[in-house]
Amino acid sequence: MTRLRAWLLTAALLAPAIPFLPTPAAAQGIPQNIPRKELLILENPEGTIKNAAWFNIWAINAGSQSNGLQQAALDTLWYIDPEKGLDGAWDNSLAAEKPVYNADFTEMRVKLRRGLFWSDGVEFTSADVKATVDIQVKAGSMRFSAVLANNVASVEAPDAETVIFKLKKPNSRFHTNFTVRWGAIWILPKHVFDKVEDPAKFDFNKPVSLGAYTLHSFDPDGKWYIWQLREDWQRSSLGRYGKPGPKYLAYIDPGPPDKRVIAQLNHELDVIHDIAPEGMFTLAKQDKGTRAWFKGFPYGHPDPTLPAVIFNTQNEHLKNRDVRWALALMIDVKAVTMAAYRGAATISAIAVPPTGIHPEAYHKPMEAWLKDFEIDTGKSKVKPYDPTVGKQIADMLRPSMGDQIPSDPAVIANSFGLGWWKTNVAAAGELLTRAGFRKQGNQWLTPDGKPFVVRLMVEGDLRPVMTRAGTMIVQQWKQAGIDARIDVAQGTLLTRRAAGDFDAFIGWSVETWGGHQDLSYFMDSWHSQFVAEPGKPQPLRNWQRWTHPEIDKIIEDIRKIDFDDPKGVELGRDYVKLMTREMPIIPLMAYNVFTAMDQTYWKGYPTAEDPYANPVTNWGNSRYMFVRLKPAN
Amino acid sequence: MSAYPAYLAKRLAQFVMVVFIGVNLAFVITHASPIDPVEQSIAVVTSFGSTAPEAIAAMRSSLQELYGLKGTLAEQYLTFWSRVVRGDFGPSLSAFPTPVSALIGRALPWTAGLLIVSTLITWVLGNLLGGLAGYYQRNRTLKLMGVVAMGVHPIPYYIVALLLLIVFGFLWPVLPITGGSAMNLQQGWNWAFISSVVLHSILPALSLILIGLGSWFLGMRSLVSNIVTEDYVVYAETAGLDSRRVLGSYVMRNALAPQVTGLAMSLGGIFNGAVITEKVFGYPGVGTLLVDAVYAGDYGLVLGVTTVSIIAVSVGVLVIDLLYPLIDPRVELR
Numbered sequence A: 001m002t003r004l005r006a007w008l009l010t011a012a013l014l015a016p017a018i019p020f021l022p023t024p025a026a027a028q029g030i031p032q033n034i035p036r037k038e039l040l041i042l043e044n045p046e047g048t049i050k051n052a053a054w055f056n057i058w059a060i061n062a063g064s065q066s067n068g069l070q071q072a073a074l075d076t077l078w079y080i081d082p083e084k085g086l087d088g089a090w091d092n093s094l095a096a097e098k099p100v101y102n103a104d105f106t107e108m109r110v111k112l113r114r115g116l117f118w119s120d121g122v123e124f125t126s127a128d129v130k131a132t133v134d135i136q137v138k139a140g141s142m143r144f145s146a147v148l149a150n151n152v153a154s155v156e157a158p159d160a161e162t163v164i165f166k167l168k169k170p171n172s173r174f175h176t177n178f179t180v181r182w183g184a185i186w187i188l189p190k191h192v193f194d195k196v197e198d199p200a201k202f203d204f205n206k207p208v209s210l211g212a213y214t215l216h217s218f219d220p221d222g223k224w225y226i227w228q229l230r231e232d233w234q235r236s237s238l239g240r241y242g243k244p245g246p247k248y249l250a251y252i253d254p255g256p257p258d259k260r261v262i263a264q265l266n267h268e269l270d271v272i273h274d275i276a277p278e279g280m281f282t283l284a285k286q287d288k289g290t291r292a293w294f295k296g297f298p299y300g301h302p303d304p305t306l307p308a309v310i311f312n313t314q315n316e317h318l319k320n321r322d323v324r325w326a327l328a329l330m331i332d333v334k335a336v337t338m339a340a341y342r343g344a345a346t347i348s349a350i351a352v353p354p355t356g357i358h359p360e361a362y363h364k365p366m367e368a369w370l371k372d373f374e375i376d377t378g379k380s381k382v383k384p385y386d387p388t389v390g391k392q393i394a395d396m397l398r399p400s401m402g403d404q405i406p407s408d409p410a411v412i413a414n415s416f417g418l419g420w421w422k423t424n425v426a427a428a429g430e431l432l433t434r435a436g437f438r439k440q441g442n443q444w445l446t447p448d449g450k451p452f453v454v455r456l457m458v459e460g461d462l463r464p465v466m467t468r469a470g471t472m473i474v475q476q477w478k479q480a481g482i483d484a485r486i487d488v489a490q491g492t493l494l495t496r497r498a499a500g501d502f503d504a505f506i507g508w509s510v511e512t513w514g515g516h517q518d519l520s521y522f523m524d525s526w527h528s529q530f531v532a533e534p535g536k537p538q539p540l541r542n543w544q545r546w547t548h549p550e551i552d553k554i555i556e557d558i559r560k561i562d563f564d565d566p567k568g569v570e571l572g573r574d575y576v577k578l579m580t581r582e583m584p585i586i587p588l589m590a591y592n593v594f595t596a597m598d599q600t601y602w603k604g605y606p607t608a609e610d611p612y613a614n615p616v617t618n619w620g621n622s623r624y625m626f627v628r629l630k631p632a633n
Numbered sequence B: 001m002s003a004y005p006a007y008l009a010k011r012l013a014q015f016v017m018v019v020f021i022g023v024n025l026a027f028v029i030t031h032a033s034p035i036d037p038v039e040q041s042i043a044v045v046t047s048f049g050s051t052a053p054e055a056i057a058a059m060r061s062s063l064q065e066l067y068g069l070k071g072t073l074a075e076q077y078l079t080f081w082s083r084v085v086r087g088d089f090g091p092s093l094s095a096f097p098t099p100v101s102a103l104i105g106r107a108l109p110w111t112a113g114l115l116i117v118s119t120l121i122t123w124v125l126g127n128l129l130g131g132l133a134g135y136y137q138r139n140r141t142l143k144l145m146g147v148v149a150m151g152v153h154p155i156p157y158y159i160v161a162l163l164l165l166i167v168f169g170f171l172w173p174v175l176p177i178t179g180g181s182a183m184n185l186q187q188g189w190n191w192a193f194i195s196s197v198v199l200h201s202i203l204p205a206l207s208l209i210l211i212g213l214g215s216w217f218l219g220m221r222s223l224v225s226n227i228v229t230e231d232y233v234v235y236a237e238t239a240g241l242d243s244r245r246v247l248g249s250y251v252m253r254n255a256l257a258p259q260v261t262g263l264a265m266s267l268g269g270i271f272n273g274a275v276i277t278e279k280v281f282g283y284p285g286v287g288t289l290l291v292d293a294v295y296a297g298d299y300g301l302v303l304g305v306t307t308v309s310i311i312a313v314s315v316g317v318l319v320i321d322l323l324y325p326l327i328d329p330r331v332e333l334r
Helices: A003-020 A069-073 A126-139 A145-151 A174-178 A237-241 A257-265 A277-286 A321-329 A333-341 A358-363 A367-372 A389-404 A409-416 A425-434 A464-479 A493-499 A520-526 A549-559 A567-582 A620-627 B004-031 B037-046 B053-066 B073-086 B100-135 B140-152 B157-171 B191-227 B231-238 B243-272 B275-281 B286-296 B299-327
Strands: A039-043 A078-080 A090-092 A107-111 A152-159 A162-167 A213-218 A224-229 A248-252 A301-303 A308-311 A438-440 A443-445 A453-458 A483-488 A504-507 A585-587 A591-593 A596-598
Touching: A069 A213, A069 A224, A069 A248, A069 A620, A078 A620, A126 A145, A126 A152, A126 A162, A145 A152, A145 A174, A145 B053, A237 A620, A257 A277, A257 B157, A277 A596, A308 A321, A321 A425, A321 A567, A321 A585, A333 A389, A333 A464, A358 A567, A389 A409, A425 A438, A453 A464, A464 A483, A464 A504, A493 A504, A493 B037, A520 A549, A549 A567, B004 B073, B004 B299, B037 B053, B100 B140, B100 B191, B100 B243, B100 B286, B100 B299, B140 B191, B157 B191, B157 B275, B191 B243, B191 B275, B231 B243, B243 B299, B275 B286, B286 B299
Parallel strands: A039 A248, A453 A483, A453 A504
Antiparallel strands: A078 A090, A107 A162, A152 A162, A213 A224, A224 A248, A301 A591, A308 A504, A308 A585, A438 A443
16 A cells, blocks of 8 residues: 555545534634624533423423523522622512511511513513412422422412412511522412413423523523523513623533633633632633632632531531540641642631621621630640631742732631631540540540541542542541541432431531521521431431530521521521530531633623622522623723 | 254344343342432422421422332332333433433434444444554554554543543634534534534544544454465465455455454444543533433433443344354354
8 A cells, every 4th residue: 555545545534524624713612693792601500401491490300590590581589699789688689678577477578579571571460479389389299399388378469569478387587488599489470380281390491581581592402501681671670780781691511620711711601600729720820811709819709608527416426526626626727728729718617608798797706706715625725716827828828829819917818718726636635535535556446445437428529629628637637546538429428418328528518698697598407306317318408417405596596586687696606606616517618619700701790809799600699790791892 | 044043033032131131230220329319309409498397308208209219119110111111211300300211312313423423434444444454564654553553542531532622622723622513503404503513523523533443453453464374365365366355355354254243332332322422522412311310310311321222232232143144154053
């Protein structure tokens, strides 16, 4: 065979591909036939949607909700932004005012806005709200059927703008079901669902919109969804803040983290929901147009959730507060933040995330109490709190990161957090000794003489940042003489967490509103009445299965007061003190979400300097950014 | 060929047995999974708001009822087989109430299109070049190809895929790096969509071809290297037959039999999807569907995909078994 033949063969094989070879511009991952300057491209973190043509968000497992459906097309009574909000964190959306309860919280009255319309021209009224409740209660197997059936005795719509919920039992937080944190009970269109035989099996395709956008097109294979601004956008609740900037929104599945970075470097993805710290550092270095929540280090937006070491307090050894505190004192959180986030974390010593309003409501006011907080180990008294840990992390990073690291103490506190617990292996040993443990060589033995084994469950590559944190903690425990082991759940965390099949795991049991000081969002389910027997599934949160008479008392007191009652903050601080004394979870840091925003085509994104909305793409309240975005040129 | 009917009956019986055992194994393995689809669904639902614990308990019970997970394992097993026989795998649990068959039906054309074309190209090219390399052992170009094949063959697939992504998606961004087609195109028999599908398949296909080519090349070269020393080849050459005729009629035809078996197995395996390829390139095929279903604890979908795959591979083997005695006189009918 001659070389000529070889070349001819190669050319013949490649020839059919020539018509398809594109110019660089045509190869970009941009929706076809839509002007780029009118289009905002956002990541749908749910990835590829299996049943892409489902838009009935009220049915279980039906389609995607982060594809723009809850951000662009749906609406409900109220929103609370984890940040400051456009007009305060609380936003009356479909409701005209805050909820009004009767004295014993058995009735909630809602006044609705008028002049709002569904995208098919039908006016939104109280009948839609009533139908949202009645249809789901009647169906029995829809997403919010159980919560509505458990709470609502009846719902009345005496006129087009008034809704009265009669509750089965006192509930001062019932409105939170209709209040968006990242999602909520969305209001459904009565005039559409009235014609449907089985609402649980209705695909709601094409969705009728109450938001500012309507569905333009979508991929039957679930890779992308495009939404178009309604011509009558003024008749949506968002309309009162002005005309949204982008005419089109594309929610896409850009693929794994490396491809998200490439897509943004190619300006094919305006908002990345979340990437690993390394991806964020790459974007910050290579693309001057990329902006994150913080302008420099640590970049990420602190979610109102709190990654922590969550103990199974039904475990025989971990029932003991001294043992839990001993394990906390063996941790060097600086090394943990370096392992997890390369230092780009906002630490928290207390069981409230350092997000939104919480630093002002809890972290800063409690500094004095934390500094005085003392542990009696039986042999000595120690003050474990070190108020300088946040600053130490900033100082540690400064040599390598240079002027990206802030020097203003207030900015450092805001970015890296305040203090944490000093590593104190000696005090930890004293606590373990008081708990009946003994040390043989470098190995801690339990009171019955066996090696003290603690398996720390992590999610694996599904959540690499937390997995790296867990690995570092296990290493530190091992160095201190604990037989600690990493237990990689790899997809089974939800099942095992519910079943209590773990010694400890890295995750969160604390989730807050962020923009509101009320802690009942997660705390109510911590009441001892809901804690499952060992081996039985645990209801939502309180994965630590922890009971304490004082937490019951705090919860019962919160249930009796109004959502905005200042006494709620006092009770919240009592909760923080109790959690610090008991340490059923070891708080670590905010869950920093590295949302990267490309300013090539759009400007006006929410940032730490202008925190008017949560930028994270799958949250319902990220819709507020649409009205502040303007074309970049 | 009088023994052929008995041979056919025996092979068909084996086929049924293999499918039965395989599908049963798939049922046992999926039901032994530690992932609970009910908890997965509850996690999604409760992420919307502070759902009361009593409501969670009620929802858990309702979901178990809805998903058909309340009966005993034996009842679930019988229901499963009655559905398999009817070709109905029930609803997907993670995409409830969409039927599993609808999800597979939508994903399969993508996988089949990508894998059939890339497998055939790889097979034809690999065998052609491998055969030439085995026969023309002194040709420098073919020798170089052998060295390249030896070098590329052991490279992990995802490294090749990542390199292609970086080169053609970032450094010289001429090819799309994710999805099956461009956004906002009407799916159907129109040029814009078809050309977009072809364009989007170039990188995943190229990555499959680059890695697959080496093994077919090396396998064929080895087979041909052995065959060229056989008496009948030496005799043909000594008799002065044209070397192209010797290569085509005597060497390649005899070397192809095991390669055809390999091809049938590869084509049967298409129903499993190219899991890594589809994940890396975000291709909307069966592989992606299967991985997502495993993570979601979606028994129905996992069983649907694996059952289709088991049947497809078994059919592939059966067809080869039935054809071999007809085309290869060396095969004995036992």
